Amino acid sequence: MPRSFFKLLPLVLFIISVLFIFSTSGFAQADTPVYHSVKAKLVKPRQGIGNTLHKLKQNEEVRVAYLGGSITAAAGWRVKTTKWLKEAFPQAKIHEIHAAIGGTGSNLGAFRVDHDVLQHRPDLVFVEFAVNDGGRQPEAIWESMDGIVRQIWKSNPEADICFVYTFRVKYEHDLRKGKCPRAASAMELLADHYGIPSINVALKIAELEQQGKLKFTSDTPVADEIVLFSKDGVHPLSEGHEIYTEVIADAIKQMQSTSKPINHASKLKQPFVTGHWSDAKMVPLNRSMLSGNWQELSADNTLQKRFGGRMGQIWEADKPGSRITFRFRGTQAALYDLLGPDGGQVQITVDGKPHSKLTPRFDSYCTYHRIATLELGQNLDPDIVHTVTIEIHPEQPDRSSVSFRLKNPEQELKSPKFQGTKIRVGKIMLRGELVP
Known part of the structure; x- marks a missing residue:
């Protein structure tokens, strides 16, 4: 080999190392999620809830967990959704796992998901934190929500997950523009990464209000044909919970034609954020x-x-x-x-x-x-x-x-x-x- 090659070898190695550093830093930057607002849709089926639907159609035992805050803790959409599932699949044995605590978000949810949800071996986990996470930064939401997702699939890679985005007053400003509020947008970006379906019940509330069919809240009686959503602009009255349930039921019907059973284990190879709270x-x-x-x-x-x-x-x-x-x-x-x-x-x-x-x-x-x-x-x-x-x-x-x-x-x-x-x-x- 020519002596000139050995003289140039240090320079060649230096150039290779520089190119490697730039290329890997480029990949790291590309893999780091960047927040942006997301278009609001009532249902994004993504990869659906195929494992759960298969068991329901086979009349098997199905455990449905509801992980969330006070909106889910109330005897509202959680109870009504379980009731609808039992009516829609009367031969299946459906069990409800109540895992909601008022006033708490996904930052506590990541710590308690094992005790409150996973020990009960759920087939489907509804996750509702878009209201209680409303004051948190997207990066913080990603860490805790990613931790919840990864703990669920590490426990059982055939468990299905579905995000539910509920309403509170002031969320209508984004929803009227066709956008998800910040917390829901952050969760949507994570849902895209993992193929997790989402149901935006908040959008339906905003749409009905714009159509003159609903009032978010009122200090005076409303006309019989108008739905009074809540007393405080956050926690639905019975009719508000009924609207939530109707949207969720329609979403499940829609997913029946698109969902297939899937093992989610391979999704754990690539986390959405490196600082996820799976530990x-x-x-x-x-x-x-x-x-x-x-x-x-x-x-x-x-x-x-x-x-x-x-x-x-x-x-x-x-x-x-x-x-x-x-x-x-x-x-x-x-x-x-x-x-x-x-x-x-x-x-x-x-x-x-x-x-x-x-x-x-x-x-x-x-x-x-x-x-x-x-x-x-x-x-x-x-x-x-x-x-x-x-x-x-x-x-x-x-x-x-x-x-x-x-x-x-x-x-x-x-x-x-x-x-x-x-x-x-x-x-x-x-x-x-x-x-x-």
């Missing part, structure tokens, strides 16, 4: 993590009976200085806890650095108790062990934010109902692994 999990608390006056709520405790099905064993403490301490290696941690009228506030410390502000477990909705999440740390270094401490503060949080919900706030806020520093926790939410 999200729930970890129960145990006594070794606790100090202070923590106690397990008894089985007959009102809160344990009401929320234990979702949260598992609930632990309660109210003594200032009582702590939860745990160590983990991973990127994210939170607590699965309760907010309530007697809720206290906590000091969070991660890796020796206390948060700048106390975190109350009380807000303007707290005339009652409800499930919530307490963020502890996000985007943490995955290669080191993190130490997290949550400590009850002696001072009660300011409760004035709830005043507008009370008839006599000055008197009621002094009542025992609104006193206390109680903290109630079910599980730790992790993207990572606990370290003893």
Whole structure:
């Protein structure tokens, strides 16, 4: 080989390496999703729900899960859709899996999908988070929704998934332009990637309002021929839920002619986003993590009976200085806890650095108790062990934010109902692994 070749060899290798860097960075850029608004359609069948429809037509046992927020938690379109399925396929054995929690989005859904949905072995999972994810950025929605999708198919690659986009006031501005609101647009882009069917029931509500057949909400009685959708512009009344169900039923009928059974396993080779939350999990608390006056709520405790099905064993403490301490290696941690009228506030410390502000477990909705999440740390270094401490503060949080919900706030806020520093926790939410 000529000596000149060896002189040129370093230059040739340099050029090859530069071309490789540019080409791979180009591919990485191309593979990174870019948000844009998406045209709104009532139904996008994509690859359909063929596995479910096959089992229904064969009169087999079919489990249908409804993962969502308060719109799905209500005895509305969820119950009505199950009823329609039973009437449309009377010989099949259809079971409903109620997996909806009011006031929660896909960011909690990714952590609870295993316990609330997958342990029940669903054949079809309706996912409804377009309203509760409305305030989140598309990139954040993609991470949690991609995590939900991938967990479902990792558990059972023959389970079908269908996205449902519900309505809230102000979504009509985009819908009147023929566009999906931001959260639904973000979900549509992910649905395109995976071939997941979607049903845009919000579009139907906007169309009926434009036709003069429906009012989103009204303080005065409406004419008999006009449908009053809701009282608050978000949660449908019975007729609103009926419209949702009719659109979903029509969509399923449409998919009967286009859907074929499919194994979705191959779709897991290429995620939609690299930061997907497919590793999200729930970890129960145990006594070794606790100090202070923590106690397990008894089985007959009102809160344990009401929320234990979702949260598992609930632990309660109210003594200032009582702590939860745990160590983990991973990127994210939170607590699965309760907010309530007697809720206290906590000091969070991660890796020796206390948060700048106390975190109350009380807000303007707290005339009652409800499930919530307490963020502890996000985007943490995955290669080191993190130490997290949550400590009850002696001072009660300011409760004035709830005043507008009370008839006599000055008197009621002094009542025992609104006193206390109680903290109630079910599980730790992790993207990572606990370290003893």
